[in-house]
Amino acid sequence: MKAIICPRYGTPDVLQLREVLKPVPKDNEVLIQVQAACINSWDWDFIQGKPLLFRLLFGLQKPKYPILGCDVAGRVETVGKNITRLRPGDEVFGDLSGCTWGGFAEYVCAPEEVLALKPSGMTFEQAAATPQAGVLALQGLRYRGTIQPGQRVLIVGAGGGVGTFAIQMAKNQGAEVTAIDSTEKLDRLRSLGADHVLDYTRDDFADTLNLDGSQPYDLILDVVGQRSVFKYLQILRPGGRSGGSRYVMLGGTPGRIIGVASLGVMLAKRIGPGTHIGILAHKPNRADLDELSFLFETGQVVPVIDRTYPLHEVPDAFRYFGTGEVQGKVVIRM
Incomplete structure (x- = not known):
C-alpha cells in the first residue's frame, strides 16, 4: 500500500510517499480502507519534534509512529476474531491518537472501540474532519x-x-x-x-x-x-x-x-x-463521536473544510497548515 512516511524530525520536506506492507489486524482490531484523513496540530508537532515533551513521549531521534495521521474515515475491509460490533463494508470514522496513528495511508488498523459508524449523509471528507x-x-x-x-x-x-x-x-x-x-x-x-x-x-x-x-x-x-x-x-x-x-x-x-x-x-x-x-485533557471516545454524528444528522453542526489534498501532496498540505491561515480543517483524500 501507499503511505506517507515521516522518517525523522524536520520540516514537511522530510515526508516521503512510499510503498509499505499492508497492515494485518489483531484480534481486537479492524482493517480500514482509508478514504480520507485529516491534519491536526499534533501531526504538525510530531513532524517538527517540538516541543521537547513530544520527543520524550514519542521518540527522541525520530517519531515512534512513522505514519502520522490520527483522524480517519473509511470502510472496514476485514475484522479480527474478537470483533463483535463492526462488519466488513461498514463505513466508520474515528481518532487513532490513543492507539495506532497511521492515517496517512491507504489502509490502517484500529481497535473497534475507537471507531463510530459514519452517518450515511456525511461524506468521508467531512467524517475525517470531525473526530479530534x-x-x-x-x-x-x-x-x-x-x-x-x-x-x-x-x-x-x-x-x-x-x-x-x-x-x-x-x-x-x-x-x-x-x-x-x-x-x-x-x-x-x-x-x-x-x-x-x-x-x-x-x-x-x-x-x-x-x-x-x-x-x-x-x-x-x-x-x-x-x-x-x-x-x-x-x-x-x-x-x-x-x-x-x-x-x-x-x-x-x-x-x-x-x-x-x-x-x-x-x-x-x-x-x-x-x-x-x-x-482540557483530550479523551477520544466513541460516545462523543456518536453525539457528533447526531449533531450532524440533525443539521446542528457541519465540519468546515478549507482545502483537500491527495495523498501524494501531503507535504504541500502541511506547508499550508503551517501558515496559520487555515479556516477549519485540511483533509487528505486517498
Whole structure:
C-alpha cells in the first residue's frame, strides 16, 4: 500500500510517499480502507519534534509512529476474531491518537472501540474532519459545567477546526458567542453564527476585548493559549451564572499550559465560588463521536473544510497548515 512516511524530525520536506506492507489486524482490531484523513496540530508537532515533551513521549531521534495521521474515515475491509460490533463494508470514522496513528495511508488498523459508524449523509471528507476537533469542542464547552441560554461565551482562536465546531455548538445551546481570530477568518466566523468577532491583529484588540470587565464572560474557551491567563481572568464573570464561570485551555505553549495547570485552582478561588480554571485533557471516545454524528444528522453542526489534498501532496498540505491561515480543517483524500 501507499503511505506517507515521516522518517525523522524536520520540516514537511522530510515526508516521503512510499510503498509499505499492508497492515494485518489483531484480534481486537479492524482493517480500514482509508478514504480520507485529516491534519491536526499534533501531526504538525510530531513532524517538527517540538516541543521537547513530544520527543520524550514519542521518540527522541525520530517519531515512534512513522505514519502520522490520527483522524480517519473509511470502510472496514476485514475484522479480527474478537470483533463483535463492526462488519466488513461498514463505513466508520474515528481518532487513532490513543492507539495506532497511521492515517496517512491507504489502509490502517484500529481497535473497534475507537471507531463510530459514519452517518450515511456525511461524506468521508467531512467524517475525517470531525473526530479530534469535534470532540475537543464538545468536551471544552462542557468542561466543569454546561452552557445555559443567554450565557456569554468567548472562543479564542475560533477559526480553526475546534473553534469552528465550538461556535456552532455554543449557538445551538443559546449562548451569545464572541469569536477571536485573524482578519481573513472573520467572515467565516460570522457565517457560522458568531454574534461578535474580534481581530487579534488590530492595535485596539485589547480595548475591544473589554479588559475592564464591564461585560464579563461565563465561559472562555482558549484554543491557542497565546495570551496570559491573567488577561482573561479580568473578563471572566465572578461566580458565573447557572453553574459557574469557566476558563478552559485546549492548547498553547508548554509554559502557559504548565502555568494554568499548576495555578488554576488557586486563581479560581480568587475570582469566587463556582469558578473553574483548567486544562482540557483530550479523551477520544466513541460516545462523543456518536453525539457528533447526531449533531450532524440533525443539521446542528457541519465540519468546515478549507482545502483537500491527495495523498501524494501531503507535504504541500502541511506547508499550508503551517501558515496559520487555515479556516477549519485540511483533509487528505486517498
